[in-house]
Amino acid sequence: MKAVVKKEAGYGAELSEVAIPETGQDEVMIKVKSTSICGTDFHIYSWDDWAKENIVPPQIMGHEVAGEVVKIGARVTSVQVGDFVSAETHIPCGQCYQCQTGKQHICNDLKILGVHTDGVFADYAVLKEVVAWKNDPAIPATYASVQEPLGNAIDTILAGDVAGKNVLIVGAGPAGLLATGVARAFGATKIIVSEPNQYRRNIADAMGADLMVNPLAENLEEVVSDATGGVGVDFVAEMSGHPLALNQGLRSITAGGQMALLGLPTEKVLLDLSADVIFKGIKLIGITGREMFKTWHLAARLIKEKRLDLEPVITHQFPLEQFAKGMELMQNGNCGKILLIP
């Protein structure tokens, strides 16, 4: 089968002919119908410090996927051949304290699809039964693979209990754009999106943002203050991981407000905890992965009942062979979600 393989340490990846993987007793094999590129894939492709520490090449890339089950292992009971599935990418151990207390997504012995295991940028992929999510056949494959990052956005926005609140979304990459749509769907009153890239600000507009700010040209804190009658926002979704943006977001919150952090800073971030967190009574919430499987139920519902339109976020679609084109777009930022179709 063909697969996008991270062959060795260093920039890039290769389209290779590889053997179809074996299906273990507790695994299912899918014929891949659609995949999408995640920020994580770009970290691996460009071989940044995070990738150097976490990836052991050679390995098939990718984790956002939808496909048809073509084979099941002997012990698999919840999925049948012919089912249309997506993959939760956090593979829990099922044994640890977190797994036993309903927090599988932050399992103490977590494996991530396409990070610690072979991924899905291929004709076929093997998934553990425990992470195979059965899709409603009414959901198109091109949307089904995007449920995974949509789950990140849902988890982030749910942390803010945003109904009736004013919300600032910092960073409008695919996760920030999805979060904009989710905040709209969950009833936020005013949604402000801070993003330096014009292309992405336009998509944020289409996803339901009320106000788009270029933080390089305008003073974000002033704009937020003006837009909220001098109060500040109730909730910030930090999707950028940029230290400066993170601090701007933090200072835009009204006292007693909350900030959920999904964007991953690549370095240590300096915060004025006394002035910006403690004296303001701010709650900071770290978000990783998606609550399993609550966010999948919500993602599927939002898509199926058309409460969230993914169309503006999905900006490009390429055949798998042209994965490098997608990675180039990820580099320059003039994109939302990019689909790769085998």
Ligand SMILES: [Zn+2]
């Ligand atoms: Zn992802």
Ligand SMILES: [Zn+2]
């Ligand atoms: Zn565990």
